[in-house]
Amino acid sequence: MPRLFTGLELPANTAFMLSMLRGGLKGARWIDPENYHITLRFIGDIDDRCADEIVSELDRIHRDPISVALDGLGSFGNGKPHALFARVKPVKELVELQAEQERVLQRIGLKPERRKYVPHVTLARLRGTSAHEAARWLSEHGDFQAPSFVAGRFVLFSAKATVGGGPYVVEEVYPLAA
Structure with a gap:
C-alpha cells in the first residue's frame, strides 16, 4: 500500500537557504x-486501484504556474511545539x-x-522541545525570507510509512500550464 500526498517541489537554491537554518x-x-516540499493534500495509505484512480483524476487539473514566496518561520503545536516550518x-x-x-x-x-490548509515547508519535527526553546530559536531565525519562485508543476509523492520526513519519491508529475 503506498502512502501518497501531493505537493510542490522547491528549487535547489531555496532548499539550500532553508538548510542553512538547521541546528541549534x-x-x-x-x-x-x-525532502523539502509544500504539501498540497495528504492522501495517506491507499491500495493500488485507488492510487491509479488518483493519478487519473489529478491529471484533469489544469492551472497556471504559481508564484511562491516563503516569508518567515513558525511552529505547530501551541504550548507543546511538534514541528518547525517556513511559512508560504x-x-x-495556491489556495485554489x-x-x-x-x-x-x-x-x-x-x-x-x-x-x-496552512501552506508551509516543514523544516524539523520536534520531540521534547519546550515552547521556550522553540520560541528562542524562532526569534533568532524568524525573519527568514527567500526569493520567490514559480512552481511550474505539482507532483504526487509517495513516502515510506515512517514517522515522516522522507525519503519521498516523485510518482507522477502534473504540469501547471492552463
Whole structure:
C-alpha cells in the first residue's frame, strides 16, 4: 500500500537557504533538504486501484504556474511545539489549487482533510522541545525570507510509512500550464 500526498517541489537554491537554518535546537529532527516540499493534500495509505484512480483524476487539473514566496518561520503545536516550518504566502492560486485537489479526492471517495490548509515547508519535527526553546530559536531565525519562485508543476509523492520526513519519491508529475 503506498502512502501518497501531493505537493510542490522547491528549487535547489531555496532548499539550500532553508538548510542553512538547521541546528541549534534540542529535540529537533531536521528534514533533509532534498525532502523539502509544500504539501498540497495528504492522501495517506491507499491500495493500488485507488492510487491509479488518483493519478487519473489529478491529471484533469489544469492551472497556471504559481508564484511562491516563503516569508518567515513558525511552529505547530501551541504550548507543546511538534514541528518547525517556513511559512508560504497563501496566494489565491495556491489556495485554489489545493482546494481543487481536495474536491477531486473527495469525489473519488477519500475523506475530507480535517485541518485548515496552512501552506508551509516543514523544516524539523520536534520531540521534547519546550515552547521556550522553540520560541528562542524562532526569534533568532524568524525573519527568514527567500526569493520567490514559480512552481511550474505539482507532483504526487509517495513516502515510506515512517514517522515522516522522507525519503519521498516523485510518482507522477502534473504540469501547471492552463
